[in-house]
Structure formats: structure tokens, C-alpha cells
Amino acid sequence: MASSQELFDRVQHLNNYTPQISFATVKPYPNFDANEDANSLDKAIQAKGVDEHIIISMLANRTNMQRQQIADAYKQAYGKDLSQSLNNVLSGKLKDVTLGLLQTPSLFDTHALKNTMKGLGTDEESLVEILSTCTNQEKKAITDIYQTEFKCTVADDIASDCSGELQKLSLALAKTLRSEQQTLDYKKIDEDAKVLYNGGAKRKDAADVDKFIAILAGRSNRHLQRVFEKYTTLCSKEFVQSLEQDTKGEVCRAYVGLVKAIQNTPAFFAERLHQAIEGKKDNNLLRILVSRSEKDLLAIRTQYKKKYGVSLYSAIAEKTKGDFKNVLLALCGQDDL
Known part of the structure; x- marks a missing residue:
């Protein structure tokens, strides 16, 4: 059964849902009928051996809002929780993806963070x-x-x-709530770039570290992109290069990932997906595809092809297998030839 928090989150999600379809690979399914889909899913669940094809093609081709409506229709028609029914008949990574798709984005991200x-x-x-x-x-x-x-x-x-x-x-x-100020303050950009240079790569005490982190965690992405450009003019190398030279281990990886995410989010996720595919980190692969499929996965696909010379679709097809591969490819959308 869904928890009370999950039910509350589902209602809030339906009330606040604003799809970002410009760069989404999963878009609102046309002529959507939640009751019809709930019926089809029940037949797939009850089928001898379970019809994974129907489950994949349906859930991976409906938006999260549509999936929540299907879950509600299923509960009303059959008196059962759809996630629990699927949990009972699926296994492995396909189960993980399917149950993730049925969570609201906030709940999915919460469990991913945990x-x-x-x-x-x-x-x-x-x-x-x-x-x-x-x-x-x-x-x-x-x-x-x-x-x-x-x-x-x-x-x-x-x-x-x-x-x-x-x-x-x-x-x-x-x-920290990141600033959403879109107007650029060039004096502040210069000041922050100097702080990152003088108290950043060369930071010597806790106060410098605190200032360094406050800028990276609190300024708007647009502001920070200009700060990083200014930084390059101050020391003749990119900020990421300085971080890689002046920090080590997990701290270095964290800072570098943060800066890359700020500079170009789709390119950052393309790199993260490549690392997940090549390193067989299925949980990371699953998480990114589910969480970005209604946001910017199309833009991520473009960056992936540009950076690695092969399409994300073909990379997934080559490195994964079975129903896990099929559901990931459905979320990916199509090949970029």
C-alpha cells in the first residue's frame, strides 16, 4: 500500500505539475485514458508469465502525471495498489525502474538522495x-x-x-536556496571571481573555505557562469583545472561535478551517463534517465553524441540487456543517427 506521505505527494504533484516538454523524451501520451491503461496493466500483470512488454511500453510512454492517474484508476477499479501489484510480479532492475516511474518526481529524488x-x-x-x-x-x-x-x-x-x-x-x-536573480551584477561577478581565486584555490583557513562554498552553493547559475569566465582571465586557466590541481579525492570530484553542472547541465549529465554505462553503475543510469526524461533528456542525448561520437541510445543498447535495456531505451526515446 502507498504510504500517507506518498499519497499526499501524489496529490501535490498533480496540483503543481508543469511538464517541461521542450527537451523531454517522455511527453503527454495523446488520447490518454487512465481507465483503459489501468485495465491493460492489470491484464499484463495477470498474464501467464507476466507481459513485460505491455508494462514497459505503457509506463515508459506516459508522463508522470499520467502514471499517477493510471495508479488512481487502478486502485479504484481493482482495490489494489499498482506499485505493490507490480512489485509482486516483477524482479531485478526492471522492477526498480518500474517502481521508480510510479513514484512522483519528489519522492523518487528523495529515495535517490537517501x-x-x-x-x-x-x-x-x-x-x-x-x-x-x-x-x-x-x-x-x-x-x-x-x-x-x-x-x-x-x-x-x-x-x-x-x-x-x-x-x-x-x-x-x-x-542553501540558490539565487534565482537573472539580472547580472558585473561588479559582484568580479568580486566573486577574486574570492574564488584568492580564497579559493589558494584558501588557507576555514573562513576562506566558507566563502568559497557560499558562492558556489548560493549564486545563480547564470551569475556563476560569468564568474568562471572571469576566473579564467585572472589566472589563465579554467576553474575546473584549478580545482583538479588544488583539491584531491572525493572533495575534488564533488567540486568538479558541481561546477560542470552549473556550466552546462545537459553536458554534465551526458558525462554522468557515460560513466554509468561504462562503469556498469545501473542505479545511476536508471536514476538519471527516469529523473531527466521529462526535463532535458533530449538535450542530454545531443551532448552525448557530440562528446562521445555515438548516440546514447546505441550506448545503452550495447551495454545493457533484457527488459532493463528495453525500458531504458523506451525512456531514451530514439536513436540519434
Whole structure:
């Protein structure tokens, strides 16, 4: 059964849903009928051996809002929770993707964030990825749901799992609302670039680190893109190069990922997907495709082809298999020949 928090989140999602279809690969299905889809899914679930093809083709080709309506129609028609019914008959990675598709985006991101801090060690790159690429509204929803779902705050888990500069950066990303100011202040751009140079790569004490992180976590992306350009004129190398030279290990990876996400979000996700595909990190591959399919996956596909010379579709087709491959390809949309 869906939790009360999940039901509340579903209602809020339906009320606030604004699809970003310009660069989406999953778009509103035409002539949509939630009752008809619920009936088709029940037949697929009840079929001998389960009809995975119907489940994949339906859920991967409906928007999240449409999936929530299907789940409601299924509950009303059959008195059962659709996620639980699918959980009972599916297995492996196909089950993981399917159940993820049926969660609202906020709930999906909340569990994804929790997973970065589960078990031994922290997946700092995925932690920073999630926190740095969500909007202020999305971040607020995640932090609210996190406390309800896991009986602790995001900050509690970060403080427990991370230490040192990585902890400071992650806490700042979790707590700070990024500026949404679109008007550029060139005096402030110059000041911030100098802070990153004088108290950033050359930072010597905690106060410099705090200033460094405050800029990266709190300024608007548009502002920071200009700051990074100004930084290059100050020291004749790109900010990412300085970070790679002056920081190490998990801290370096976190900073570099954050800066790349700010500079060009689709290109950043193209790189993250390539790392997931080549490194067989199926959870990261799953998470990114589900979370970006209604946002900017088309733009990510373009960047992937540009950067790696092959299409994202063909890379997934080559490196994955079975029903997991089929559902990922459905979310990807099509090949970029």
C-alpha cells in the first residue's frame, strides 16, 4: 500500500505539475485514458508469465502525471495498489525502474538522495549531482519528504556520513536556496571571481573555505557562469583545472561535478551517463534517465553524441540487456543517427 506521505505527494504533484516538454523524451501520451491503461496493466500483470512488454511500453510512454492517474484508476477499479501489484510480479532492475516511474518526481529524488548515503561509504558524486541540479522548489519538496520518510533530516544524514570540506559543501547545497536573480551584477561577478581565486584555490583557513562554498552553493547559475569566465582571465586557466590541481579525492570530484553542472547541465549529465554505462553503475543510469526524461533528456542525448561520437541510445543498447535495456531505451526515446 502507498504510504500517507506518498499519497499526499501524489496529490501535490498533480496540483503543481508543469511538464517541461521542450527537451523531454517522455511527453503527454495523446488520447490518454487512465481507465483503459489501468485495465491493460492489470491484464499484463495477470498474464501467464507476466507481459513485460505491455508494462514497459505503457509506463515508459506516459508522463508522470499520467502514471499517477493510471495508479488512481487502478486502485479504484481493482482495490489494489499498482506499485505493490507490480512489485509482486516483477524482479531485478526492471522492477526498480518500474517502481521508480510510479513514484512522483519528489519522492523518487528523495529515495535517490537517501541511496547516495546508504551502506558503506558515500556516493559523493551522486549526492552533489542531485542537490546541485534540483530547483529550489524541488529541493524544498525533497527535504520535507525526506524527514517524513526517514525520520531524520537530509542535513542529519550528511553530517553523519560526510566529513571535512565535503560535509561543508554538501550541507550548503542541501540547506542553501540558490539565487534565482537573472539580472547580472558585473561588479559582484568580479568580486566573486577574486574570492574564488584568492580564497579559493589558494584558501588557507576555514573562513576562506566558507566563502568559497557560499558562492558556489548560493549564486545563480547564470551569475556563476560569468564568474568562471572571469576566473579564467585572472589566472589563465579554467576553474575546473584549478580545482583538479588544488583539491584531491572525493572533495575534488564533488567540486568538479558541481561546477560542470552549473556550466552546462545537459553536458554534465551526458558525462554522468557515460560513466554509468561504462562503469556498469545501473542505479545511476536508471536514476538519471527516469529523473531527466521529462526535463532535458533530449538535450542530454545531443551532448552525448557530440562528446562521445555515438548516440546514447546505441550506448545503452550495447551495454545493457533484457527488459532493463528495453525500458531504458523506451525512456531514451530514439536513436540519434
